[in-house]
Amino acid sequence: MLKLFDRNNNVAILIAGIFSIIIGLGVARFAFTGLIPAMLDDYLSIKFVGILASLNFAGYLSGSIFSIFIKDINIKVYLYRFGIILAILTTFVLAYSHDNTLWSISRVLAGFAGAMCLIVGTAIVMQKLTIKSKTKAMGIHFSGIGFSILTTDLIATFVMSLGNTWRDSWSVLAIFAIILSFYSMYILSFDKEVKQKAVKTKFDFSIFTPFVIILIMAYFAEGVGFVVQASFLPDIINNLPGLEGYGSITWTLVGVAGIPSCIIWMFLAHRFGSSNIIIIALLLQAVGILIPVFSTNMYLNLLSGVLYGGTFIGLVALFMNLGGQLSKGNPVVLMGAMTSSYGIGQVIAPLYSVYFIEKYGNYDYSLILTAVIVVGGAVLLLMAKKFEPKDID
Incomplete structure (x- = not known):
């Protein structure tokens, strides 16, 4: 059990990587799809849904391209943490804001956050793993995308099944992301600054x-x-x-x-x-x-x-x-x-x-x-x- 809190333990690294995907893609992106029917009933129009989806992927695209050119692993750790925090904050916006402009901005930022959590987070996972066959390990890591859809959908559905609103689901999902973030940010970091050759x-x-x-x-x-x-x-x-x-x-x-x-x-x-x-x-x-x-x-x-x-x-x-x-x-x-x-x-x-x-x-x-x-x-x-x-x- 203690090994799961060891930053250099391969199992802990893979779990933290999956948690990162759940936060950055599950909470900040895919949960939106699952909640669309409920949000269409009393807030969103299908046109606005399409615009928000497009804005979210524009944010993800910008983050993806940006992350490709970041070489320093120490900077990646800071960007990864920034992405985790941004994913959580933009989720709270959906829970408490009624302003369409704020929603639009939050979806762009959530897309950028998703890129930091997935692409930058994956780079950190790759750097930290000491498994010989990293290809097989990355297959396990990317299974987190499926877990991100499944877990966030089950949580959102459960919250609404208790008679709560879709806004309550966003609140619970944001809190869930906070809980996972402590572990993932702790494990996906380094005990000391990593020196790299340019x-x-x-x-x-x-x-x-x-x-x-x-x-x-x-x-x-x-x-x-x-x-x-x-x-x-x-x-x-x-x-x-x-x-x-x-x-x-x-x-x-x-x-x-x-x-x-x-x-x-x-x-x-x-x-x-x-x-x-x-x-x-x-x-x-x-x-x-x-x-x-x-x-x-x-x-x-x-x-x-x-x-x-x-x-x-x-x-x-x-x-x-x-x-x-x-x-x-x-x-x-x-x-x-x-x-x-x-x-x-x-x-x-x-x-x-x-x-x-x-x-x-x-x-x-x-x-x-x-x-x-x-x-x-x-x-x-x-x-x-x-x-x-x-x-x-």
């Missing part, structure tokens, strides 16, 4: 081969595929005839499916090749996106949640892993380009979704366009395989 890397643009350019385009498609369901899934399901109230269950299944997904997809990629598995995962995601368009069957729509949760986390890991292999030891430029492409997709998708929802009164056209873009990414990658280097997994 490593200078040149911007080698020769890495942008035809295959890499298409990979970046495919990652844009996945950014689009990720964000529509991440923003609206419970409301999508609740609006289907006969499935009112099933949105919450579907969102819970997203979290459950997401927990083991990264480990499974990375194992398959190692065995069958990353690009092959990315194509399969993209096509499965597209199927899940289209299910609510063509069916009101309860089980099929629950499956759509499983397919979403089972693919989006794994796809991020698959793309990043493949990008790392293609970066020729200089990942900054390529990771920046991939992250930007993914982030642009995240920012655009909620906006066109809102346009279609307001114009047609349902999610169908938004989901169809999203699925077409995701399939397009898979087709591009399939066509690009003839350019793929032979020396990668």
